[in-house]
Structures are given as C-alpha cells and as structure tokens.
Amino acid sequence: MKVVYTWLKDFVDVTATPQELASRLALSGTNIGGVENGAHGAVIEAEVSSNRPDCLGHLGIAREVGAIYKLPVKPVLPKPAESTAKASDAVRVEIQTPDLCGRFTARVIRNVKIQPSPKWLKDRLEATGVASISNVVDVSNYVMLELGHPLHTFDYDKVRDHKIVVRKARPGEKIRTLDGIERQLDPNLCMISDGDSSRAVGIGGIMGGAETEISFSTKNVLIECAWFEPVAVRRAARFLKLHTEASTRFGRGADPEMAELASRRAAELILQLAGGELLSGVVDVYPGKRTPKKIRVTRAELLRVMGADVPDKEVESSLSALGFAPIRIDQNRGAEGSILATWECTQPSWRAEVEREIDLIEEIARIYGLDKFPPRLPAARQGAARLPHYEAETRLRERLIGLGYREILTIPHVAEERDALFRPEGVAPARLSNPLSEEASVLRSNGLVTMAAALEWNLNHGQRNARLFEIGRHYRLNGSDSVETPVLTLGATGEGRQKNLYEPSREFSFADLKGDLDSIGALAGSFEWHEGGPAWLHPARRGRLQLRSNEIGAAGQLARQVAEKFKFRQDVFLAEFDLDRFCSAVRAAKEARRYEPLPRFPGVERDFSLLLPDGTHFSSVVNAIQALNISEISGIEAADLFRGKNVPAGKYSLLVRITFQSREATLTDAQIGDYSARIVASLENNLGAQLRAQ
Amino acid sequence: MPFGVIYIAIMPNIENPTEKTLAALTINDPLAIEELFANEKARFDKQLAAKNPDEVNYALMKNAWLGRKAGVLTLISENWLKSAPPTLKPIVGQSLNQLKRHIEESLELFWVAAEKTSEEAASTRDRVDLSLPGVIRPAGSHHLIRQVFQEIEDIFFSIGFSVVEGPEIETPYYNFEALNIPEFHPVRDDMDTFYLELPKSATTPLLLRTHTSPMQIRTMEKQKPPVRVIVPGKVYRRDNPDATHSFAFHQIEGLAVDADITFCDFTGTIEYFVKQFFGPSVKTRFRPSYFPFTEPSVEFDVSCPFCGGIGTAASGGTCSKCKGAAWIELFGAGMVDPAVYGFVNYDAKKVSGFAFGIGIDRLAMLKYGIDDIQVFFQNDVRFLKQFP
Numbered sequence A: 001m002k003v004v005y006t007w008l009k010d011f012v013d014v015t016a017t018p019q020e021l022a023s024r025l026a027l028s029g030t031n032i033g034g035v036e037n038g039a040h041g042a043v044i045e046a047e048v049s050s051n052r053p054d055c056l057g058h059l060g061i062a063r064e065v066g067a068i069y070k071l072p073v074k075p076v077l078p079k080p081a082e083s084t085a086k087a088s089d090a091v092r093v094e095i096q097t098p099d100l101c102g103r104f105t106a107r108v109i110r111n112v113k114i115q116p117s118p119k120w121l122k123d124r125l126e127a128t129g130v131a132s133i134s135n136v137v138d139v140s141n142y143v144m145l146e147l148g149h150p151l152h153t154f155d156y157d158k159v160r161d162h163k164i165v166v167r168k169a170r171p172g173e174k175i176r177t178l179d180g181i182e183r184q185l186d187p188n189l190c191m192i193s194d195g196d197s198s199r200a201v202g203i204g205g206i207m208g209g210a211e212t213e214i215s216f217s218t219k220n221v222l223i224e225c226a227w228f229e230p231v232a233v234r235r236a237a238r239f240l241k242l243h244t245e246a247s248t249r250f251g252r253g254a255d256p257e258m259a260e261l262a263s264r265r266a267a268e269l270i271l272q273l274a275g276g277e278l279l280s281g282v283v284d285v286y287p288g289k290r291t292p293k294k295i296r297v298t299r300a301e302l303l304r305v306m307g308a309d310v311p312d313k314e315v316e317s318s319l320s321a322l323g324f325a326p327i328r329i330d331q332n333r334g335a336e337g338s339i340l341a342t343w344e345c346t347q348p349s350w351r352a353e354v355e356r357e358i359d360l361i362e363e364i365a366r367i368y369g370l371d372k373f374p375p376r377l378p379a380a381r382q383g384a385a386r387l388p389h390y391e392a393e394t395r396l397r398e399r400l401i402g403l404g405y406r407e408i409l410t411i412p413h414v415a416e417e418r419d420a421l422f423r424p425e426g427v428a429p430a431r432l433s434n435p436l437s438e439e440a441s442v443l444r445s446n447g448l449v450t451m452a453a454a455l456e457w458n459l460n461h462g463q464r465n466a467r468l469f470e471i472g473r474h475y476r477l478n479g480s481d482s483v484e485t486p487v488l489t490l491g492a493t494g495e496g497r498q499k500n501l502y503e504p505s506r507e508f509s510f511a512d513l514k515g516d517l518d519s520i521g522a523l524a525g526s527f528e529w530h531e532g533g534p535a536w537l538h539p540a541r542r543g544r545l546q547l548r549s550n551e552i553g554a555a556g557q558l559a560r561q562v563a564e565k566f567k568f569r570q571d572v573f574l575a576e577f578d579l580d581r582f583c584s585a586v587r588a589a590k591e592a593r594r595y596e597p598l599p600r601f602p603g604v605e606r607d608f609s610l611l612l613p614d615g616t617h618f619s620s621v622v623n624a625i626q627a628l629n630i631s632e633i634s635g636i637e638a639a640d641l642f643r644g645k646n647v648p649a650g651k652y653s654l655l656v657r658i659t660f661q662s663r664e665a666t667l668t669d670a671q672i673g674d675y676s677a678r679i680v681a682s683l684e685n686n687l688g689a690q691l692r693a694q
Numbered sequence B: 001m002p003f004g005v006i007y008i009a010i011m012p013n014i015e016n017p018t019e020k021t022l023a024a025l026t027i028n029d030p031l032a033i034e035e036l037f038a039n040e041k042a043r044f045d046k047q048l049a050a051k052n053p054d055e056v057n058y059a060l061m062k063n064a065w066l067g068r069k070a071g072v073l074t075l076i077s078e079n080w081l082k083s084a085p086p087t088l089k090p091i092v093g094q095s096l097n098q099l100k101r102h103i104e105e106s107l108e109l110f111w112v113a114a115e116k117t118s119e120e121a122a123s124t125r126d127r128v129d130l131s132l133p134g135v136i137r138p139a140g141s142h143h144l145i146r147q148v149f150q151e152i153e154d155i156f157f158s159i160g161f162s163v164v165e166g167p168e169i170e171t172p173y174y175n176f177e178a179l180n181i182p183e184f185h186p187v188r189d190d191m192d193t194f195y196l197e198l199p200k201s202a203t204t205p206l207l208l209r210t211h212t213s214p215m216q217i218r219t220m221e222k223q224k225p226p227v228r229v230i231v232p233g234k235v236y237r238r239d240n241p242d243a244t245h246s247f248a249f250h251q252i253e254g255l256a257v258d259a260d261i262t263f264c265d266f267t268g269t270i271e272y273f274v275k276q277f278f279g280p281s282v283k284t285r286f287r288p289s290y291f292p293f294t295e296p297s298v299e300f301d302v303s304c305p306f307c308g309g310i311g312t313a314a315s316g317g318t319c320s321k322c323k324g325a326a327w328i329e330l331f332g333a334g335m336v337d338p339a340v341y342g343f344v345n346y347d348a349k350k351v352s353g354f355a356f357g358i359g360i361d362r363l364a365m366l367k368y369g370i371d372d373i374q375v376f377f378q379n380d381v382r383f384l385k386q387f388p
C-alpha cells in the first residue's frame, strides 16, 4: 500500500518528516518497504501484514500515526446534497446469501457527466500507482485508497429492473469480468446479479462484470458498497486465480460499518467532479450487523506476558487512539498503577481480528514501544540435552573429515528414473503430487542418487578428485505413511593419494574405500564384510556391511551400467549405511570398551610366504589359523600379495605375518617353531597352501 | 705469552722436550719447569690457531695433544711427571693439570666453531626449503550450513536449550492447523507447499514442512512445561529456484515455554544469541509483526554488522549488505499465541513462552558474503574447500 504523505495529512496533522514517520511506523508494526520522493511528494511504501486490512487505506494509517504521535484523527463526515427523490424508489437490493454477503448498500446518482478526472485526483492516484480512467471510476478507486473499503460503480441503466440480487453462482454459470476475461464459476462463489437474478453482473468482493461497466456514455450511476465474508472471498480468489485490490481487502476482512460511509464519501466526490443529482438516502441491506465485542485487558495479564509494566496513561491513550475506548472497571479504578487494573474495551468495527486479551496486550505494547521492555536472560530450570546420537554422529563426522571426506548437503528432490537406479526392489518412493519439474519429482529413496549427482557436478566442473560424505535422510512410503531414515552416504572418485614432490599419485580404489569404512567401523566395534550387494554396485568390487550380524549397508564401486547413466569416465565408489543403527552401535561399543593391560613380554613376528589357489580368501587363512586355538597368536596380517612372475598360474602368493605373544613369559624358539609347524600343516591340509619360504 | 715466543724464537730446531725426562733436560728448579710448560702451551696455541675449525682438525688436535697413547700430555705425564724428583713433583703435576684444562677448553671452543662452520656449509646443501610444500594428507570439511547450525546450537545449548529433530514430511495439522493457520488463511499464500502423492486409501494428506514450527506442536504434545528446545532441520517451499530462493533450505526453530516466561525473557534470549553470533557491538531491535502462531509477533533486526550500522560502506558508497538501511532483518519470532496452547492442552492462563525461526542459509549468506543460495547445494569441492 502506497501511502501519500500529503494525503495522510488530510487526516492527521503530523509534523514529522516522511522518513521519521516511516521509521516510527516500522517500529510500531507497519512494515515499511521504503520512502520515495516522487513527482507528487513523499510516498511511503507500507507492507501491510495480512491481519491489518484496516491499514489498506490512508485513514487506517492515519489512525496508526495518531496513536504513535498522540494526535487526533479528523473524522470523515461527508455530507453530499441529496435530491428529494428517494434512492429506495430507484433501486432494490436482495441478499439471498447472508453468509457470504453481510451488507449491501446502494446509492444512485442521476445525470452525471463522465469525463476525465481533475489534476489533483489524477495526481493522487498516480502517486499510489493507479491509472486514471474517468471521474466516476477514479472516485471509487480513490475512496478505496482513502478509507480502505472497495466500491463498485454500475451503469445504473444497464442494471436490469434496477434490481440487485446477491446469490450463489449457478452450476455451469459464466461471467465476463471487467478485465474482459470470461470466467467459469463455482457454485460456492458469491455473485451479484440483476433483475430476475438470471444474469451475473459481478463476482462479490472480487470484480465487477463487463456488461454493466461505466462508460463515457453513462448517465446514471449506481454505487455499490458492500461487505463480503473474508474466508469465502479468499477461497473464491484462489479458485478463480484472480487477486484484486477488492479481493485483498474483503479477503482479509473489511469494515462492515465503513460500507455506508464509503458510499457516502464516493457520492460526495462524484457530485463534486461529475455533477448530477444524488437520490436521497441509501438502500442498505445489512443482515450481518454485529454488536461490538467487549474485551477486557488486565494489568496482571499484561505483566505476565510482557514482563514489565506500562503506565495507565499509556495503556489508555494507545487503546483510545486505536479506537478501543478503554474504561477502567476494577474496584481500584481511582488508583493509578493498580495491579488490579482492568480495562473494558470495545472492539472497533475495523479491527475484527482483535478479539482477545492478548490481542489488546499486543496493541498496547507496540504503541508503547517494544524497546521499553528490558531484555533479560531467563534462568534455566533444567539441564539441556543434545540429540540422542549427537556424540556418535560427531565422532563419525570428525573421523570422516580426518580421512579426507568433505561434507555435502543436498536437496532430496530428484528425477524418478535416477532414484530408481539405486532404489531397492519393493520400495515405494515418495512422489510429489505438485513437483516443480520432472527432475525434482520424487524424494530420494536413498542417499546415493544425490551423492552421485554431487560427484557428477564436480566432474562436470573440472574437479576430478572428490571424497564426499552426507549425513541425511532417505524418504519412502509405507502404504500411506512416510518413513524417513537417517543415512550416511560416502562418495569418492579420482586420486586416492595426491601426487607430491616425494611420492607419485595413486587412484582411489576399493581398498581405499574399505580401509576408510573400517576406520569408521572401529568406532562401532567393527564392520563385518560379506559377499554380494545391491545391483548398483560392481559385482566384483562390492560388499555388504554388517554390524553384529545386522545388515546396515553396502559399499563398493559403482556398477558400470549405472556409471554410464551419469556419463562417469572414471571409477566412482559409493557406500551407504543406516545411521541410527550405526550410532547405536557406537554407543554400545563405547559402553562395552574396557582397558586391556599392555603385554609385558615381547612379541615375535614370523612371516609365512604362501602359495594359495586363486579364490582362496584371506579370511579362510585366518580361520584355519585361528582354528588351531593357539592363544599366543596375537595378530594375523596380510603383509604382501603377489601374482605373476615366479608364481604358477592359478595361484597367488600371500605373505602372512603372524605375531606371537604370551602374557606369561617370553616365548622360546622351540615354542615358536612348534606353533609355526602346526600353522603350516593346517594351511597345507585345509587350504592346499604351499610354503614358499619362511 | 712472552716466554713461548722467546723459546720458539731461540730454539727453533730443538728436539721435542716432552720426549725426554726432566733429568735429561737438566731441569731442576720450579721456574724452569714453569717455562717448560709455558712453551708447550704456546706450542699448542700456535698449532690450534693455524687450523681451520672443522671436525677433522678437531680430531687431529685432540689426538695429538690428548691422545691416550702418544698424545703430548701423555708424554709429559710419562716423561716429566713420573720420574720427577719428589720436590718437583707437585709443581709438575699442578702445571700439567693447568695445561690439560687449557687444552680441553680451547678444543671445546674449537669444536663449537667447527660445528658452526659445518652448519653453514650444510645450510646450502641440506637445509629444508620452507617454501616447498609438505606432504599434505588432505583433510575433509564440515559443510558451511552444518557449521552455522553447530554454532547456533552451541549458543542455545549453553543457555539451556535442548536439541530435537522432527519429520520433514508432515501433516497439514502440524504444519498449519495446530499453528493457528486454518485452511484459506492468507499466510498460507506465502507458504507454497509441496504435497505427496498418496494412495487413495490415505486418510490425511502429507506435505513437506514449510517451516520447522511443526516441532513446536510435537514437542509440547510430548512434554509438559518447562520446555526449551531448538529444532534444526530442512524445510521446503515451492518457490522457483534463483539466487535467493531454493525450494529446500534450512531453519532452526526455537521454543521456550514455562510458568514465567515473558516478552523480556524472549528479547533477552534473542539478544544474547545475536551478540554471541555477530559480536557484542551489534545492536538489536524488535519490530511488531504478524504471525498466526505468535502474539505479540516481531521481526527481529540487527544493526548491519558489515557497515557498523551506518548504512554506508567503508568505500563511501551505500552498504551492499543492508542496502543503506543500516539494519538487517534477521528472522521472525514472538510470544507463543495462546491459541496454539489450545492444540496441545497447555493452560494458556498458566504458561507463556516464545518461539522463533531462524533461516540458516540467509544467515550464512549474510555472514560469509555468499550471493547465491544454490552454491550450498551444488557441493562443488572448490566451495567446500573454502570453509575447512
């Protein structure tokens, strides 16, 4: 709402500069978009919040100014000269839907001269950004901007039978509105019709019809000034996708009492600008007349909510200026500052949203000044708690960062076919019913799809080395319920080790991913790796992750057919696991962890160079050795792996390093020799291993 | 050392006296003994002075004079001391000790000098070039949004706010109705909402929460006052993406409800937070505003931290961050509307509280001078690296 400074002065004798005024308005609750000095003086852009329809006119803003500066606001008292002929003889009004239309007033002016508006009127309209059309149409806009109440003018002679019927729209009904568009109507809409009510001449509270529009040949004018039910108007505007100055004001709640006054003000201006003869009186059908609400506000409640007092005088002056007519009604009413003070207020017709004590407290506080309530820190009454998995998640995050992974955050909206690449079978995706685009039509059912997209972005922007992680959620539907599951997703591509002055670079490999995951897994006990995994992983380079035999995720190299979809030209590695289960395991592992005394006797390492048939897993070697139950074995490591030269086809060479250590004594050569012989025998017998050298 | 000079000058070719006994040298009075020792001292000093201080010369000199088998001092001890007559023995012994101390101290100084020389030599050859890079083990980083979340969580945690999280997929009841936003409320027009496609059997629509405020309701449903929580999380609005809009962004909701929480407690808490976040010199102001779920409602502004709250940039032009307004609107907040308590069975006459919702992305953009919200979600490593 553009507020013209000089127009405001018609109502209140403010002396503050427009800038000062704007900042005072801002601090008392009228948001200010800016102040401009245009051709017609200063214009303040007031961004009126949706609960204050009364401020969508200069009079409403003037009331605010009056309250802030404690200045009187001049009353609006239009007294147009009336002829002897009665309006009630010239027009009839019938409201069939009092639930949608609470009041309808009609005035008639005969023999007007439609012509361009005078300069002062054009200037004011121009300052508020409204185009001037003709004197009569301009008057209705002017009065709306002045008093905040929308009006509509009909060409009286085009209204059939000079009768207005307010009714609901009929099935299949259409209307061509003032903007020239033919609109399909909905039976819930409030329509203004004429004559036998078969023809719609306007959509109540939104826009008039084209057929009864004022033109330069109009002789007689019918002024409609009505009140429509706000929720119905909002619903209608949304249905029609037609948001007008009128629908905004009626939709937020216009002042029903203002209808007659605004009509009278319009009549006064039309007589002044277009001449003619105003028929006496007004046709006023007012089924929705309300008795003003009484609302009480007490000092006790004010103190309870605001935490600091407001003097009686300030309470009373602010409420009076805003039209609430406060009266002290408590037994202590002579005593100023009494803790028992109670004021009874009367809700002004333009402030329908003020209904409760808290609403009045807000009014008092904002006019008094929010800065007058001294800030203080409340005492804490209880300990504060972090999220249940805060510690586990923090340790996980720190470890990942130590391992070189950068955290990312993604938007879960993805393309359906991309999500499907990673979506487990049988999982129902959470699809949006009103997506912005196909590329963002499904909420990701897994974290991999957005991780792959982040790697894709980097590869497409010349960043070929990336190690990323995301702590996020995936979203799935279970019937008609949504399921959100926290997951950790890892993604890596490019170099596993950067080239530097001292070492060459090396590409990231499955072993890097496994090592990184095992570093993380150590926080939660440790991961158990199992064969197999989802189809989006490369069949030869993937694994399933378990924690204490519970499946929690998978890791490996991205399968070729998926990589092709992303046009990846280098190997990409991905992993994902269930975060809640992991964090629970981290907590459990932490609770179970106990100190193990350091060994007092030296350990002895022995290397066994084995030739093993291809396909023999290191874990089989470990199992075979562990089956010997030699308690002095404290470590079994794969120290070297070798294929090719000097190794027969179908075999590979594995160097196994075993550490022997006793808690009781230093081991003798004889003991170690004995253990070694048993180990070699077991590996030979169980795995067909050959010892190359020891 | 006048004696030495004379001695060398007058007896240049004399045989080494240390190879002979005192008797053979026909020396039998203390003065002559002192002169003998003075000559040896002078000889040592002259030899040492003639040599460059380095490790080789140090070893040579040490061996020549202190060597256990054939060092000069060993010879003196063998030839002069052992066979000295009892009357001269004390003076020979004493002089020998003095000479030994002198040699040791001189060699020590020679060693220090040698070390210094060798360091200087090595410096050009072996010393590390500090301008060369080390071997970097690349570390990762927290996402900037996560860093801002953490900072805010820590500030509120320190004044007794617990952290809770909630679902991003919500029902209209929690996202709107229970927050006093009935259907067709004008505020809904500002919160364009994503809805989920559900089977026909679904009894309630599901939507992506448009703010973290539903957790106000969920928290109060679960617990009785006192309540003091913050809720970090993602929120969604169906806005077309541009430099300042993303259809997903981040918020932190705050809620405090107790028997005696007032507007003063509210403003005090917010002020505390902002001074922790932007620094103690930042000024704050509260402007009355409107939200359906708070009353009184406010918009919270801080004096522009970038121009110091004067609206003019250091360069003299208009401050680009506050566009000359000197204030920056940070977020909306207010006292919890009593109507909201009605939805969670709190007694609005007995409890009061406040709530706020901070937009994290905007805050991070402001604080770090980011002009495009999309960079948060592109995850370009060049962006991620900037905030280690």
Ligand SMILES: [Zn+2]
Pocket: B304, B305, B306, B307, B308, B309, B310, B311, B312, B319, B320, B321, B322, B323, B324, B326, B327
């Ligand atoms: Zn600034």
